[in-house]
Amino acid sequence: MTDLTKLSAVEIAGLVASGETSAVEVTQAHLDRIGAVDDRVHAFLHVDTEGALAAARAVDERRAAGDELGPLAGVPVAVKDVLTTKGVPTTVGSKILEGWRPPYDSTIVERLRAAGTVMLGKTNMDEFAMGSSTEYSAYGPTRNPWDLERIPGGSGGGSAAALAAYEAPLSIGSDTGGSIRQPGAVTGTVGAKPTYGGTSRYGLVAFSSSLDTPGPCARTVLDAALLHEVIGGHDPRDSTSIPAPVPDVVAAARLGATGDLTGVKLGMVTEFTGEGAEPGVTAAFRDAAEALAKLGAEIVEVSCPHFKYALPAYYLIAPSECSSNLARFDGVRFGLRVGDDGNRSLEEVMSLTREAGFGPEVKRRIMIGTYALSSGYYDAYYGQAQKVRTLITRDFTSAFEQVDALISPTTPFVAFPLGSRTADPYQMYLADLFTIPTNLYGGPAISVPCGLSDGLPVGFQIMAPTMADDRMYRVAAALEGAVGTLTPPTI
Numbered sequence: 001m002t003d004l005t006k007l008s009a010v011e012i013a014g015l016v017a018s019g020e021t022s023a024v025e026v027t028q029a030h031l032d033r034i035g036a037v038d039d040r041v042h043a044f045l046h047v048d049t050e051g052a053l054a055a056a057r058a059v060d061e062r063r064a065a066g067d068e069l070g071p072l073a074g075v076p077v078a079v080k081d082v083l084t085t086k087g088v089p090t091t092v093g094s095k096i097l098e099g100w101r102p103p104y105d106s107t108i109v110e111r112l113r114a115a116g117t118v119m120l121g122k123t124n125m126d127e128f129a130m131g132s133s134t135e136y137s138a139y140g141p142t143r144n145p146w147d148l149e150r151i152p153g154g155s156g157g158g159s160a161a162a163l164a165a166y167e168a169p170l171s172i173g174s175d176t177g178g179s180i181r182q183p184g185a186v187t188g189t190v191g192a193k194p195t196y197g198g199t200s201r202y203g204l205v206a207f208s209s210s211l212d213t214p215g216p217c218a219r220t221v222l223d224a225a226l227l228h229e230v231i232g233g234h235d236p237r238d239s240t241s242i243p244a245p246v247p248d249v250v251a252a253a254r255l256g257a258t259g260d261l262t263g264v265k266l267g268m269v270t271e272f273t274g275e276g277a278e279p280g281v282t283a284a285f286r287d288a289a290e291a292l293a294k295l296g297a298e299i300v301e302v303s304c305p306h307f308k309y310a311l312p313a314y315y316l317i318a319p320s321e322c323s324s325n326l327a328r329f330d331g332v333r334f335g336l337r338v339g340d341d342g343n344r345s346l347e348e349v350m351s352l353t354r355e356a357g358f359g360p361e362v363k364r365r366i367m368i369g370t371y372a373l374s375s376g377y378y379d380a381y382y383g384q385a386q387k388v389r390t391l392i393t394r395d396f397t398s399a400f401e402q403v404d405a406l407i408s409p410t411t412p413f414v415a416f417p418l419g420s421r422t423a424d425p426y427q428m429y430l431a432d433l434f435t436i437p438t439n440l441y442g443g444p445a446i447s448v449p450c451g452l453s454d455g456l457p458v459g460f461q462i463m464a465p466t467m468a469d470d471r472m473y474r475v476a477a478a479l480e481g482a483v484g485t486l487t488p489p490t491i
Contacts, residue, residue, distance in 0.1 A: 004029040005166040009075045009223040012169060016074035019063065023056035023074030027118050030076045034120065034167045037491045042142050043152075043162040045081050046089045047121035052076070055118045062116070071226055073116030078168040080159045081122040082129055083214065084203040085109050088119075092205045093127040093137040093155075096329050096336045096357025106203020107235045108172060108214050115230045120168055123158030127359045128326065129176055129207045131155050132431035134183075135422055136361045143418070144187055145488045146456055150415040153183030153431070159217050160187040164488045170227050171217040176208050177314055178410075178435025180215050181447035185410035185459020188449045188486035190224045190476070191217045193435075195466045196442035197242040199228075200235035208321040209240075211314075211439045220485060221448060221477040225253040228469070244467065252470035256477030261295040264475065266462075267302030267403035272434050277412040280453025285409040288450035288460045291482040292407075292475065302403060304395035309388045310437040315429060316372050316385035317440070322362075323369030329357065364425065389440045396441045400465045405475055408434050410447040410459030434461060444469040448476040449486045457486055 004012065004026050015021040031049055038044055059074045084090050084102035086109075091097045105113070112119060126136040134142040134157030144152040145164040152161040156173035160183030163171055173180040175193035184191025192215050199214045206212060216227035232246035268289060273282065293299050331337040331353030332346070339352035358366070372381040399406055412433055421427045438445040443466045450460035460479060464471040 005033045007169065008220050009072060009169045009218060009226060012075050013072055016059065016063065017069050023059040023118060024053060026074060027052050027056040027076055030120060030168060037165050038167060040143065040148055040491060041145060041161050041165045041167070042140060043123055043158045043165060043167055044078070044121050045091060045093070045124050045139055045158070048088050048119060051088065052118050052120050055113070059116050059118070070115045072170070072230060075117050075170060076120050076168050077112055077117045078120050078123050078159055078162045078171040079109060080156050080171070080173050081125055082174050082205050083108055083172065084205070085119070085122065089122065090205070091139070092129070093125040093139065094357065094359065094362070095138045096353070098336060100335055104203065107200035107237065108231050109203065111231050117170070117230070123156070123162055123171060125158055126155035127362050128205070128322070129155040129174060129179055130322070130361050130365055132182060132428050133421070134158060135418065136359060138359055141418060144415050145491055146188065146415065150417055150456070151186065153186040153415070155179040156217070157183050160184055160189050160191065163187065163189045163217060163219050165491055169219065170223060172214060172231070173217050174204060174212055174214045175439065176211045176318060177439050178432035180217060181410050181435050181445060181459065181461060182431055184217060184447040186415035186457060188457030188488060189217060189219055190221055190446065190448050191215070192224050192228060192446040192472070193438065193444060194228060194232060194469055195242070195444045197240045198246065198444070198467070198469065199232050200238045200241055202235055202237040206325040208318040209325060210321060211318060213439070221473060221480045222250070222253045222257065224446070225249040225473050242467070247467060247470040249470050249473045252474040253477040256474035257481050259295050259478055259481050261292060261297040261475065261478050264296070265298045265300065265403045266292065266475065267399055267406045268299055269307065269406050269408045270301050270303045271305070271307045272408035276433065277409050278414065278453060281409050281411070281413060281458050284451035284453055284458040285460060288479055288483055289407060292479055295478050295482060300403065302399045302406065304399055304437070306388065306391040306395050307437045310392055310440055311429060311433055313385040313388040313392070314436045314440060315368070316381050317389065319365040319369030320372045320382050321369065323366045323373065326362070326366055329354065392437050392440050396443060405471050406463040408461050410434060410461040414453050414456035414458060438463050442466055444472055446472045446476045448479055450479065450483055452486070
């Protein structure tokens with residue numbers, strides 16, 4: 001019998017729609033797989049067995065009744081624990097929300113349920129999405145299925161590892177500085193960051209409100225596009241949501257799969273293809289670029305001179321916004337409460353709660369952000385970073401006047417060993433060096449596997465103009481067809 005966990009989302013949906021298998025059988029196969037391997041991978045923080053099987057039975061009942069099913073009906077999906085799920089624990093990888101069960105679903109989860117997908121559970125992540133390795137989760141690290149002694153990327157390492165370990169065919173992540181694309185790159189999976197505002201942030205526990213973007217993760221480009229189509233679109237409950245339809249990303253992925261990129265002009269970012277990346281990463285990237293050229297794409301070098309300032313600008317803007325957003329976690333309204341014995345003041349309870357509830361990386365970023373926003377320093381730090389953000393946006397605007405999309409490696413290096421960078425925050429921050437500019441700009445970007453370096457996956461990043469998400473899917477699908485997908489070692 002076919003191993004249902006090894007199939008793509010498209011294949012699973014087809015089998016369910018035809019009646020060759022049931023949504024319950026598919027769901028149980030993935031739950032069994034989670035039970036068999038997740039003690040070693042630790043991709044999940046919570047597995048909703050009862051809820052998943054109930055949702056699967058509902059899909060089977062609809063099919064039996066002759067109802068028309070959506071293109072992903074009956075397909076299991078794992079959800080990053082940054083999105084609220086009604087009645088299902090949402091911890092954001094933090095002790096401060098341990099055991100919290102939200103009274104409502106995020107818009108993303110609402111749309112997943114409406115589409116008939118089956119939510120398996122919530123995936124592990126760096127606490128409050130602050131990290132590049134999923135080592136900063138309060139509940140322990142996730143491991144990379146390619147090598148269980150290496151990181152799966154972050155902050156959404158659980159969502160990417162679940163795909164690479166065949167625990168789920170689809171997953172949802174969130175991308176603030178690369179937290180979808182970077183895990184995709186180091187686990188050999190596909191991770192897409194939509195245009196900012198193209199997917200709703202309603203019910204997404206905020207880290208940095210001007211940067212956070214939920215998006216799709218999958219093992220193939222077409223699967224990612226189909227998931228993007230389900231979760232995208234305007235949401236009146238999100239004030240930053242774009243009141244425009246989702247670009248036809250599915251049609252673009254199917255077009256790219258034909259392998260014809262005639263007339264497509266791609267810009268190789270000069271600043272990201274020189275020094276700074278491991279030789280094996282650079283070699284795999286350039287081989288992939290040559291494969292795109294053979295499909296008809298014209299590839300030219302494009303300089304984006306202010307991209308080199310993106311990392312320091314990001315690490316002023318994001319912590320500043322996080323220091324404001326995380327002020328709500330005070331031990332008063334919900335979540336953890338420490339020291340409330342009737343003998344302490346409110347301020348003491350808040351201080352004890354935040355001390356016990358937040359991990360070291362979250363505390364570090366809150367302090368950096370509070371300092372950057374403080375009187376006398378605002379203009380020198382936060383204000384200057386916002387000016388750099390404007391210059392980076394101008395670089396993108398200028399580049400897209402010359403080319404249809406930009407390309408670069410997704411990460412400067414392959415997955416590094418667990419524990420090897422936690423003592424040096426700067427070395428950890430470098431993992432997002434190539435992904436951060438797109439977040440500051442607000443445009444879409446995708447990482448697709450392009451080969452191996454030292455036996456570990458390398459990611460190829462495609463960046464497009466705002467609301468031109470379809471462009472990146474076309475190029476990504478063409479590259480996938482040319483170089484193939486990656487198959488992780490068996491766990």
